[in-house]
Amino acid sequence: MTPAARLSAAIEVFADIEARRRPAAEALKDWGLAHRFAGSGDRAAIAGLVYDALRRKTSSASLMGEATPRAVLIGMLHRERGLDVAAIEALCSGARYAPAPLTEAERAALVGATLGDAPAHIEGDYPEWLDPYLARVFGDERAAEGVALASRAPLDLRVNTLAGPREDALPELAHLGAEPARWSPVGLRIRLAADAKSPAIHAEPLFLKGRIEIQDEGSQLAALLAGAKPGEQVVDLCAGAGGKTLALAAAMENRGQIYATDTDKRRLVAIHDRLARAGARNVQVRTPKSVGNELADLAGRADLVLIDAPCTGIGTWRRNPDAKWRIRPGALAERIKQQDAVLESAVALLKPGGRIAYITCSVLAEENGDRVRAFIGRHGDFSVEKPGNVINSLGDRAYLFARAVLISEEGLLMTPRRTDTDGFFVSVLRHSA
Numbered sequence: 001m002t003p004a005a006r007l008s009a010a011i012e013v014f015a016d017i018e019a020r021r022r023p024a025a026e027a028l029k030d031w032g033l034a035h036r037f038a039g040s041g042d043r044a045a046i047a048g049l050v051y052d053a054l055r056r057k058t059s060s061a062s063l064m065g066e067a068t069p070r071a072v073l074i075g076m077l078h079r080e081r082g083l084d085v086a087a088i089e090a091l092c093s094g095a096r097y098a099p100a101p102l103t104e105a106e107r108a109a110l111v112g113a114t115l116g117d118a119p120a121h122i123e124g125d126y127p128e129w130l131d132p133y134l135a136r137v138f139g140d141e142r143a144a145e146g147v148a149l150a151s152r153a154p155l156d157l158r159v160n161t162l163a164g165p166r167e168d169a170l171p172e173l174a175h176l177g178a179e180p181a182r183w184s185p186v187g188l189r190i191r192l193a194a195d196a197k198s199p200a201i202h203a204e205p206l207f208l209k210g211r212i213e214i215q216d217e218g219s220q221l222a223a224l225l226a227g228a229k230p231g232e233q234v235v236d237l238c239a240g241a242g243g244k245t246l247a248l249a250a251a252m253e254n255r256g257q258i259y260a261t262d263t264d265k266r267r268l269v270a271i272h273d274r275l276a277r278a279g280a281r282n283v284q285v286r287t288p289k290s291v292g293n294e295l296a297d298l299a300g301r302a303d304l305v306l307i308d309a310p311c312t313g314i315g316t317w318r319r320n321p322d323a324k325w326r327i328r329p330g331a332l333a334e335r336i337k338q339q340d341a342v343l344e345s346a347v348a349l350l351k352p353g354g355r356i357a358y359i360t361c362s363v364l365a366e367e368n369g370d371r372v373r374a375f376i377g378r379h380g381d382f383s384v385e386k387p388g389n390v391i392n393s394l395g396d397r398a399y400l401f402a403r404a405v406l407i408s409e410e411g412l413l414m415t416p417r418r419t420d421t422d423g424f425f426v427s428v429l430r431h432s433a
Helices: 003-020 024-034 040-055 057-064 069-079 085-091 104-111 128-149 166-176 217-225 243-251 271-278 329-347 369-378 387-404
Strands: 155-159 187-190 212-214 233-236 257-260 283-285 302-308 350-360 382-384 412-414 424-431
Touching: 003 024, 003 040, 003 069, 003 085, 024 040, 040 057, 040 069, 057 069, 057 104, 069 085, 069 104, 085 104, 155 166, 155 217, 166 187, 187 217, 217 243, 217 350, 217 387, 217 412, 217 424, 233 243, 243 257, 243 271, 243 302, 271 283, 302 329, 329 350, 329 369, 350 369, 369 382, 369 424, 387 412, 387 424
Parallel strands: 233 257, 233 302, 257 283, 302 350
Antiparallel strands: 155 187, 155 212, 350 424, 382 424, 412 424
């Protein structure tokens, strides 16, 4: 397919997403099934255009003066991809399979392209109803934080130190342009161009041998900041597919014991194969039963309970740009209830002096600091570990990392703008001995 034909296809897919309010992945899959002549490179390029349009949806519409799928895609080409008017005109030539030529109004909008005094939610490309929530956390910097949340994420890998050090893995991924991560001592980063096809990491020998896993650097750091030590008894309450469970096992050097569970057993399906591939031998998976007492024997035994809490997922918008347009205010209220409930469920598992690592991939105070303060208000025998002490676990990276993150009395917040990671909140709560 020509670049112009790919643009036409992206406009078609974007229109389907808007009309049917469906996830982008579903719309792209259906388009691919209906257009089997499109190769993998074509599908990847079309997906890149669609996702970039979703990243810059409101700002592109504002730039063009209308919110049609065509306007959003054209505006995105200028705002996100940096194409000038001539380059966009060449794509919109009206030739076979190409979009229709630019109108005078479209050309004028591109020539004078500026957002002017656009509101923060338009400049930052996020839903308007979230503006007061983001203003509470970031103030006048919320538009800039939104822009970073809308950027394309790199591909991050975690080196499984149970199978060897990062230094040994790095040369074997040189063909993908892998480089050491900025903060994580076990992280690697692969930077991707806007129209690049993601490399097939799952087919790499290092992956097949369990020496690397795909995991955002922020998620790696959250697991490291939990401070799990070799020999400890650890419960991962919201283990899901096991990303942080695997990171904990490596940090603990396969010593001690990790009990991994989740309220939804379907989310645990992938964890078994991942544990086997990584050689993580100190993990027991506790699949939830109908009676709900799968952790009863662990009462009062845990040194650490890790809670990767259910949340709105705002911190992952770089990877899920369509999710931000589907989130609704009611979802926040529901997540807050779930967060309070899972924090309460951790208390009985801890031994005296034990600790809870509370983690979200959200940037909202309502899901982060507010939940910590509410928990401390209910449990006077808990205190918040000073974020500075938590950060010290990063060793020689701690000083610069502490300057980059947003620190509060309740914990620390990573964001794409501040740390070039997904957005993660981390708080360590310690029970009095």
